[in-house]
Amino acid sequence: MLSNQTDADVFQALRSGNLVALGILYDRYGSIVYRLALRMLGNTQEAEDLTQEVFLILWRHQNYEPKRGSMNAFLSTLTRSRAIDRHRKMRSQRQLIQKWSSSIFPENQNSLMDKISFQEISHRVREALSQLPNNQRQVLEKAYYEGMSQSEISQDLNIPLGTVKTHKRKGLIQLRQILKDLVESR
Incomplete structure:
Protein backbone atom coordinates (compact mmCIF):
# COMPACT_ATOMS: atom_id res chain seq x y z
CA MET A 1 0.00 0.00 0.00
CA LEU A 2 1.42 3.37 -1.09
CA SER A 3 0.43 5.22 2.09
CA ASN A 4 2.74 2.97 4.11
CA GLN A 5 5.75 3.75 1.92
CA THR A 6 8.56 6.23 2.62
CA ASP A 7 8.37 9.79 1.31
CA ALA A 8 10.97 8.90 -1.33
CA ASP A 9 8.87 5.96 -2.55
CA VAL A 10 5.68 8.03 -2.56
CA PHE A 11 7.46 10.80 -4.47
CA GLN A 12 8.75 8.26 -6.99
CA ALA A 13 5.15 7.13 -7.51
CA LEU A 14 4.19 10.78 -8.08
CA ARG A 15 6.95 11.08 -10.68
CA SER A 16 5.47 8.04 -12.37
CA GLY A 17 2.14 9.85 -12.69
CA ASN A 18 0.30 8.44 -9.68
CA LEU A 19 -1.80 11.35 -8.38
CA VAL A 20 -2.77 9.37 -5.28
CA ALA A 21 0.84 9.94 -4.22
CA LEU A 22 0.27 13.71 -4.25
CA GLY A 23 -2.72 13.23 -1.94
CA ILE A 24 -0.61 11.15 0.42
CA LEU A 25 2.12 13.80 0.53
CA TYR A 26 -0.50 16.47 1.08
CA ASP A 27 -2.00 14.47 3.95
CA ARG A 28 1.44 14.13 5.50
CA TYR A 29 2.68 17.70 5.05
CA GLY A 30 -0.26 19.93 4.13
CA SER A 31 -0.84 21.18 7.67
CA ILE A 32 2.89 21.86 8.19
CA VAL A 33 3.06 23.89 4.98
CA TYR A 34 -0.17 25.73 5.84
CA ARG A 35 0.95 26.63 9.38
CA LEU A 36 4.29 27.93 8.12
CA ALA A 37 2.56 29.93 5.36
CA LEU A 38 0.07 31.35 7.85
CA ARG A 39 2.80 32.31 10.28
CA MET A 40 4.78 34.06 7.54
CA LEU A 41 1.88 35.71 5.70
CA GLY A 42 -0.54 36.33 8.57
CA ASN A 43 -3.58 35.80 6.35
CA THR A 44 -5.60 32.58 6.09
CA GLN A 45 -6.56 33.08 2.42
CA GLU A 46 -2.96 33.81 1.43
CA ALA A 47 -1.77 30.80 3.44
CA GLU A 48 -4.31 28.54 1.72
CA ASP A 49 -3.28 29.85 -1.70
CA LEU A 50 0.40 29.37 -0.91
CA THR A 51 -0.19 25.83 0.38
CA GLN A 52 -1.93 24.97 -2.88
CA GLU A 53 0.88 26.61 -4.87
CA VAL A 54 3.58 24.62 -3.02
CA PHE A 55 1.92 21.29 -3.75
CA LEU A 56 1.28 22.26 -7.37
CA ILE A 57 4.98 23.05 -7.71
CA LEU A 58 5.84 19.67 -6.17
CA TRP A 59 3.54 17.95 -8.65
CA ARG A 60 4.43 19.95 -11.78
CA HIS A 61 8.16 20.46 -11.36
CA GLN A 62 8.96 17.30 -9.38
CA ASN A 63 12.29 18.78 -8.31
CA TYR A 64 12.54 17.16 -4.88
CA GLU A 65 15.69 15.12 -4.46
CA PRO A 66 15.46 12.67 -1.51
CA LYS A 67 19.26 12.43 -1.25
CA ARG A 68 19.49 16.15 -0.43
CA GLY A 69 17.09 16.13 2.53
CA SER A 70 13.71 15.22 3.89
CA MET A 71 10.42 16.04 2.21
CA ASN A 72 9.54 18.14 5.27
CA ALA A 73 12.69 20.26 4.85
CA PHE A 74 12.13 20.59 1.10
CA LEU A 75 8.50 21.72 1.44
CA SER A 76 9.33 24.06 4.33
CA THR A 77 12.11 25.71 2.32
CA LEU A 78 9.86 26.00 -0.73
CA THR A 79 7.06 27.50 1.40
CA ARG A 80 9.42 29.99 3.02
CA SER A 81 10.84 31.03 -0.34
CA ARG A 82 7.41 31.52 -1.92
CA ALA A 83 6.14 33.42 1.14
CA ILE A 84 9.09 35.81 0.87
CA ASP A 85 8.30 36.29 -2.83
CA ARG A 86 4.69 37.12 -1.93
CA HIS A 87 5.84 39.63 0.68
CA ARG A 88 8.01 41.33 -1.93
CA LYS A 89 5.14 41.50 -4.40
CA MET A 90 2.74 42.87 -1.78
CA ARG A 91 5.31 45.48 -0.71
CA SER A 92 5.82 46.45 -4.34
CA GLN A 93 2.05 46.79 -4.85
CA ARG A 94 1.70 48.92 -1.71
CA GLN A 95 4.54 51.17 -2.82
CA LEU A 96 2.99 51.57 -6.26
CA ILE A 97 -0.41 52.42 -4.80
CA GLN A 98 1.18 54.89 -2.37
CA LYS A 99 3.13 56.47 -5.23
CA TRP A 100 0.02 56.81 -7.38
CA SER A 101 -2.02 57.98 -4.42
CA SER A 102 0.46 60.67 -3.43
CA SER A 103 0.73 61.93 -7.00
CA ILE A 104 -3.04 62.02 -7.44
CA PHE A 105 -3.90 63.32 -3.96
CA PRO A 106 -0.91 65.31 -2.73
Whole structure:
Protein backbone atom coordinates (compact mmCIF):
# COMPACT_ATOMS: atom_id res chain seq x y z
CA MET A 1 0.00 0.00 0.00
CA LEU A 2 1.42 3.37 -1.09
CA SER A 3 0.43 5.22 2.09
CA ASN A 4 2.74 2.97 4.11
CA GLN A 5 5.75 3.75 1.92
CA THR A 6 8.56 6.23 2.62
CA ASP A 7 8.37 9.79 1.31
CA ALA A 8 10.97 8.90 -1.33
CA ASP A 9 8.87 5.96 -2.55
CA VAL A 10 5.68 8.03 -2.56
CA PHE A 11 7.46 10.80 -4.47
CA GLN A 12 8.75 8.26 -6.99
CA ALA A 13 5.15 7.13 -7.51
CA LEU A 14 4.19 10.78 -8.08
CA ARG A 15 6.95 11.08 -10.68
CA SER A 16 5.47 8.04 -12.37
CA GLY A 17 2.14 9.85 -12.69
CA ASN A 18 0.30 8.44 -9.68
CA LEU A 19 -1.80 11.35 -8.38
CA VAL A 20 -2.77 9.37 -5.28
CA ALA A 21 0.84 9.94 -4.22
CA LEU A 22 0.27 13.71 -4.25
CA GLY A 23 -2.72 13.23 -1.94
CA ILE A 24 -0.61 11.15 0.42
CA LEU A 25 2.12 13.80 0.53
CA TYR A 26 -0.50 16.47 1.08
CA ASP A 27 -2.00 14.47 3.95
CA ARG A 28 1.44 14.13 5.50
CA TYR A 29 2.68 17.70 5.05
CA GLY A 30 -0.26 19.93 4.13
CA SER A 31 -0.84 21.18 7.67
CA ILE A 32 2.89 21.86 8.19
CA VAL A 33 3.06 23.89 4.98
CA TYR A 34 -0.17 25.73 5.84
CA ARG A 35 0.95 26.63 9.38
CA LEU A 36 4.29 27.93 8.12
CA ALA A 37 2.56 29.93 5.36
CA LEU A 38 0.07 31.35 7.85
CA ARG A 39 2.80 32.31 10.28
CA MET A 40 4.78 34.06 7.54
CA LEU A 41 1.88 35.71 5.70
CA GLY A 42 -0.54 36.33 8.57
CA ASN A 43 -3.58 35.80 6.35
CA THR A 44 -5.60 32.58 6.09
CA GLN A 45 -6.56 33.08 2.42
CA GLU A 46 -2.96 33.81 1.43
CA ALA A 47 -1.77 30.80 3.44
CA GLU A 48 -4.31 28.54 1.72
CA ASP A 49 -3.28 29.85 -1.70
CA LEU A 50 0.40 29.37 -0.91
CA THR A 51 -0.19 25.83 0.38
CA GLN A 52 -1.93 24.97 -2.88
CA GLU A 53 0.88 26.61 -4.87
CA VAL A 54 3.58 24.62 -3.02
CA PHE A 55 1.92 21.29 -3.75
CA LEU A 56 1.28 22.26 -7.37
CA ILE A 57 4.98 23.05 -7.71
CA LEU A 58 5.84 19.67 -6.17
CA TRP A 59 3.54 17.95 -8.65
CA ARG A 60 4.43 19.95 -11.78
CA HIS A 61 8.16 20.46 -11.36
CA GLN A 62 8.96 17.30 -9.38
CA ASN A 63 12.29 18.78 -8.31
CA TYR A 64 12.54 17.16 -4.88
CA GLU A 65 15.69 15.12 -4.46
CA PRO A 66 15.46 12.67 -1.51
CA LYS A 67 19.26 12.43 -1.25
CA ARG A 68 19.49 16.15 -0.43
CA GLY A 69 17.09 16.13 2.53
CA SER A 70 13.71 15.22 3.89
CA MET A 71 10.42 16.04 2.21
CA ASN A 72 9.54 18.14 5.27
CA ALA A 73 12.69 20.26 4.85
CA PHE A 74 12.13 20.59 1.10
CA LEU A 75 8.50 21.72 1.44
CA SER A 76 9.33 24.06 4.33
CA THR A 77 12.11 25.71 2.32
CA LEU A 78 9.86 26.00 -0.73
CA THR A 79 7.06 27.50 1.40
CA ARG A 80 9.42 29.99 3.02
CA SER A 81 10.84 31.03 -0.34
CA ARG A 82 7.41 31.52 -1.92
CA ALA A 83 6.14 33.42 1.14
CA ILE A 84 9.09 35.81 0.87
CA ASP A 85 8.30 36.29 -2.83
CA ARG A 86 4.69 37.12 -1.93
CA HIS A 87 5.84 39.63 0.68
CA ARG A 88 8.01 41.33 -1.93
CA LYS A 89 5.14 41.50 -4.40
CA MET A 90 2.74 42.87 -1.78
CA ARG A 91 5.31 45.48 -0.71
CA SER A 92 5.82 46.45 -4.34
CA GLN A 93 2.05 46.79 -4.85
CA ARG A 94 1.70 48.92 -1.71
CA GLN A 95 4.54 51.17 -2.82
CA LEU A 96 2.99 51.57 -6.26
CA ILE A 97 -0.41 52.42 -4.80
CA GLN A 98 1.18 54.89 -2.37
CA LYS A 99 3.13 56.47 -5.23
CA TRP A 100 0.02 56.81 -7.38
CA SER A 101 -2.02 57.98 -4.42
CA SER A 102 0.46 60.67 -3.43
CA SER A 103 0.73 61.93 -7.00
CA ILE A 104 -3.04 62.02 -7.44
CA PHE A 105 -3.90 63.32 -3.96
CA PRO A 106 -0.91 65.31 -2.73
CA GLU A 107 -2.70 67.10 0.12
CA ASN A 108 -4.94 65.66 2.81
CA GLN A 109 -4.93 62.12 1.45
CA ASN A 110 -7.07 60.77 4.25
CA SER A 111 -10.28 62.67 3.66
CA LEU A 112 -13.39 60.74 2.70
CA MET A 113 -13.68 62.55 -0.63
CA ASP A 114 -10.09 61.66 -1.51
CA LYS A 115 -10.73 58.00 -0.72
CA ILE A 116 -13.89 57.96 -2.81
CA SER A 117 -12.12 59.70 -5.67
CA PHE A 118 -9.24 57.23 -5.48
CA GLN A 119 -11.70 54.32 -5.63
CA GLU A 120 -13.36 55.87 -8.69
CA ILE A 121 -9.99 56.26 -10.39
CA SER A 122 -9.04 52.67 -9.52
CA HIS A 123 -12.33 51.50 -11.01
CA ARG A 124 -11.71 53.49 -14.20
CA VAL A 125 -8.19 52.09 -14.52
CA ARG A 126 -9.52 48.52 -14.10
CA GLU A 127 -12.18 49.19 -16.75
CA ALA A 128 -9.55 50.65 -19.09
CA LEU A 129 -7.34 47.60 -18.54
CA SER A 130 -10.22 45.33 -19.50
CA GLN A 131 -10.41 47.11 -22.87
CA LEU A 132 -6.81 46.23 -23.76
CA PRO A 133 -5.89 43.15 -25.78
CA ASN A 134 -5.39 40.18 -23.46
CA ASN A 135 -1.60 39.98 -23.95
CA GLN A 136 -1.08 43.68 -23.10
CA ARG A 137 -3.47 43.57 -20.13
CA GLN A 138 -1.84 40.45 -18.76
CA VAL A 139 1.67 41.97 -18.92
CA LEU A 140 0.54 45.23 -17.29
CA GLU A 141 -1.32 43.45 -14.49
CA LYS A 142 1.67 41.25 -13.72
CA ALA A 143 3.98 44.27 -13.71
CA TYR A 144 1.86 46.70 -11.72
CA TYR A 145 -0.46 44.57 -9.60
CA GLU A 146 1.81 41.59 -8.95
CA GLY A 147 5.08 43.55 -8.88
CA MET A 148 6.82 41.26 -11.36
CA SER A 149 9.87 42.37 -13.32
CA GLN A 150 9.83 42.10 -17.10
CA SER A 151 12.12 39.05 -17.00
CA GLU A 152 9.83 37.39 -14.41
CA ILE A 153 6.85 38.09 -16.67
CA SER A 154 8.75 36.62 -19.60
CA GLN A 155 9.36 33.41 -17.66
CA ASP A 156 5.86 33.27 -16.18
CA LEU A 157 4.11 33.71 -19.54
CA ASN A 158 6.79 31.79 -21.45
CA ILE A 159 7.27 34.56 -24.01
CA PRO A 160 10.45 36.40 -25.09
CA LEU A 161 11.56 39.41 -23.04
CA GLY A 162 11.31 41.67 -26.11
CA THR A 163 7.68 40.65 -26.53
CA VAL A 164 6.98 41.52 -22.89
CA LYS A 165 8.54 44.96 -23.40
CA THR A 166 6.51 45.54 -26.56
CA HIS A 167 3.23 44.47 -24.93
CA LYS A 168 3.96 46.69 -21.93
CA ARG A 169 4.83 49.75 -24.04
CA LYS A 170 1.83 49.34 -26.35
CA GLY A 171 -0.47 48.65 -23.41
CA LEU A 172 0.66 51.79 -21.58
CA ILE A 173 0.22 53.90 -24.71
CA GLN A 174 -3.29 52.53 -25.23
CA LEU A 175 -4.13 52.93 -21.54
CA ARG A 176 -3.00 56.54 -21.64
CA GLN A 177 -5.23 57.13 -24.67
CA ILE A 178 -8.24 55.48 -23.01
CA LEU A 179 -7.69 57.46 -19.81
CA LYS A 180 -6.73 60.67 -21.62
CA ASP A 181 -9.31 62.82 -19.83
CA LEU A 182 -8.17 61.52 -16.45
CA VAL A 183 -4.48 62.03 -17.21
CA GLU A 184 -4.98 65.56 -18.55
CA SER A 185 -7.11 66.64 -15.58
CA ARG A 186 -4.29 65.91 -13.13
